[in-house]
Amino acid sequence: MTLKKSLTHLNAAGEVAMVDVSDKAITHRQAIAAGQIRMKAETLEAILAGNSPKGDVITTAKLAGIMAAKQTAHLIPLCHPLPLQKIAVEITPDPALPGLQIQATITTTSQTGVEMEALTAVSIAALTLYDMAKALEKGMVIENIHLLAKTGGKSGDYQVGSRE
Template identity: 60%
Template sequence: MTKDGLTHLDARGNAAMVDVSEKAVTKREAVAGGRIAMSAAAFAALVDGTAPKGDVIATARIAGIMAAKRTSDLIPLCHPLPVSKAAVDFDPDPEHHAVNVTATVRTTGQTGVEMEALTAASVACLTLYDMLKAIDKTMVISDVRLLSKSGGKSGDFTRDAG
């Protein structure tokens, strides 16, 4: 950490990966969420399995899992981590023609998996968009956020429901 308390800058202000070599190895988990709202027609195609590009949920699940595993390739200065679990779940919301996405990522290591969970949720939402854009180009991705995390020096965090 620099004198200003910024962890991704060295003493001269240059970008630097945080040295985690002295941190304890602990079990870590992060859960992130996102939401995509769409037209009634796009929602029906998703739920009925009639989208032109095929199984939308299965494809988005695989994309989210792959994204969690590749986060360090996408986010500068993010540590490559041995992901021991990556799961992406989908909760359709028929009343609002939306899908809530939840990504859970685990590792045992010296740094957390918040970025991996956030990346998984984001890419799963983006994949839903890609798979349904032929039906609805006005879909809105929102509410990408960390829901909870456990392990590590900073302890546990759970987002308030409100």
């Protein structure tokens, strides 16, 4: 992997600065991120049966992920606010884990990418799953949050497992 020689979030004086994207082309961009929350089989069964004291765990976590993607620029310093055309958060039971798989797909037509929005959506959905189900189990583990793919922009496309 080759690292860039200059840091993009520092200005000429070496001070922290937001990257100027005003000269970049507006293009269609998409990012897909994933993660998971591991839990006891009994906890997963209770969530799927709707037996959590806090209510509908999965729907609440999906909504939290969508809301989080829209707030990314408020949460991560130097992240650009973006017009998001699509935010999809999917949460799928995985009995083999056991637990829940989380995937977020974010789409924009803008001057910069949406990787951080996708990663934020997955992270907050995972935290919400934990919060909604912690009365059932406190030992759940949030793990493996990562970018699966991204398209668009000057740096080109990326897919997990590909050479960077």
